[in-house]
Amino acid sequence: MHTAGNQRGRAGTLENPEVYPHIPGRVIPILEREFDDFDVEAQRFLDGEIDRQAFMGFRLRQGVYGQRQPDVQMIRVKLPFGGFTPDQFDTFADIAEIYAPLRKGHITTRQNVQFHFIPLLESAQILRRLGDSGLSTREACGNTVRNVVCDPFAGVDPDEAFDPTPYVGALVRYFIRNELTQALPRKFKIAFSSTEKDRAVTGIHDLGFIPRLKDGHKGFRVYTGGGTSILPRVGRVLYDFVGLDDYLKVAEAVIRIFDRQDELRKNRARARMKFFIDRIGLEAFRTLVDAEMQGDWVNARNFDPEPLQWNDNEEERAPRAPINPGSPNGDHQEFVRWAAANVQPQRQTGFSTAEVKIAQGNLTPEQFHGVAQIMREFTGGHARTSDEQNVVLRWVRNESLYDVWSRLQALGLGEAGARQINDVVSCPGTDSCKLGITNSMGLAQAIQRRVEALAIDDPLTKKIHIKISGCPNGCGRHHIADIGFYGAAMKFDKHQVPAYIVMLGGQYDAGQVRMGQRLDVRVPSKRVPEAVERFVRHYQAHRRADEAFTAFVKRVGTDSFAGLITDLSLPVTFDDEHMHEFIDWSQNRVYKLERGEGECTA
16 A cells, blocks of 8 residues: 555655645645646657657646647646635636636536636646645546535535535545546546535436435445436445445545456546446446455555545634625615525524526636635635536625625626526537537527526526536536537538537436436527527426426427427528528637547547
């Protein structure tokens, strides 16, 4: 067994907790030598001393990902459990201002923050800036353990058995820079929820943990084998209860088995855990895990999570009651709508969370700075990103909610509707991704405008979730949306047209995960907002009382929806009258399918 120092590239061992000072926002230890290594390797690559393939594997482990545009990179910042500090958001603002040509950062569906169009040598500068703020990109890309996500309401949810956050931190620290996880058959994704509502959607992850109490002891129900992309699967229960002293051991045993499956490396498109479990069956896989935990490697480990835990007593820094809180005046109704949609009471009396709706997860430098200052003044510095590409402000005094909303309004972030029909989730699509087929980000904006124009006030309709991916992969989580779209292409009059395939009836709330059903019809991109409106009106006109959209789809079947949009798939001629059909959203040239070699399987 390697010690923590040898295995993870840091001084000390698991028995030396001083290695992990509990400084807010500093979960992943920062190693200065990694920045020096990146400088050296990047220059060697540019000088032609090392080939593209060798450098790519190194670059991806540092969280630097190639874009579809030549000679620029995407940088993915890893935020374990979505946590960050005000100073770190200020750092994001500086990076967006100084380095990102589009002056924005992007929150992903896995709680990371990404920056695009960065030249390679400037990437090295950014990594150093991030390190100075306690932020890391280490293993945010590549065939490693990716960012470990967690319900952003963990620690403040009234229904949780206990706060899983400290144990998320321990798992992150256990596997970061671990020799075992540097060259897995494919990427490995882990999620922690805080309650049975499963807001982290453990069912679409390779491993998932949900807190449970058994006979007075804390532990987790463990899920495995979930995933989206091609042949999506819903994860199943591996163990109904694993105690805190064993959850790291179970995680390592699973990853060790996965790492040994060399046949998976022969076809990276089918190299995820879900395919291996499909092949041998869950019971056989559980038998393998049981046997693995009897191996000699176990005796050389310390699985006590306490030395590695992320311990941050947020309540100690909770804000005091305001002396002169603001109150609504002429904007009373707007504030009430926002509070009803975006605010939830914490289990701690007198405090609430306020979810900031961020369109497609994109923030400008001014908005990064503004949110950071709101955190300082009204949350004690506490916030987390969410899988809905939003920011959840925590520890907001109830008396301060109006002041918080007013400040968000001034930033253009005070809109009601977090996690509702107008909170459309999207991956970057052809804006930057090599695998993108369509401009999903532009479509998301168009759909948001369309549904907001409908002025929906029905509570059940507001609960509809719309998610978009620019290709069949699952970055936009279209598989589990009530209404999901993924990018495709059509041909009209011998010319290509950007289009989408529709999936309906997915679910990921209330502890249930269900993959949507695919409609056997493609819709040209410019007609998708019309399709959404037809779906919504069909639901409103024919649903039963209190029938959610997913239940409605299940009852009436997808054929009734397909029939609503058959005419939208009809071809048109390539002429001036219809030219807009041949141009994707947010683009100014005729569409042409251009798909590069992705690095997800590199």
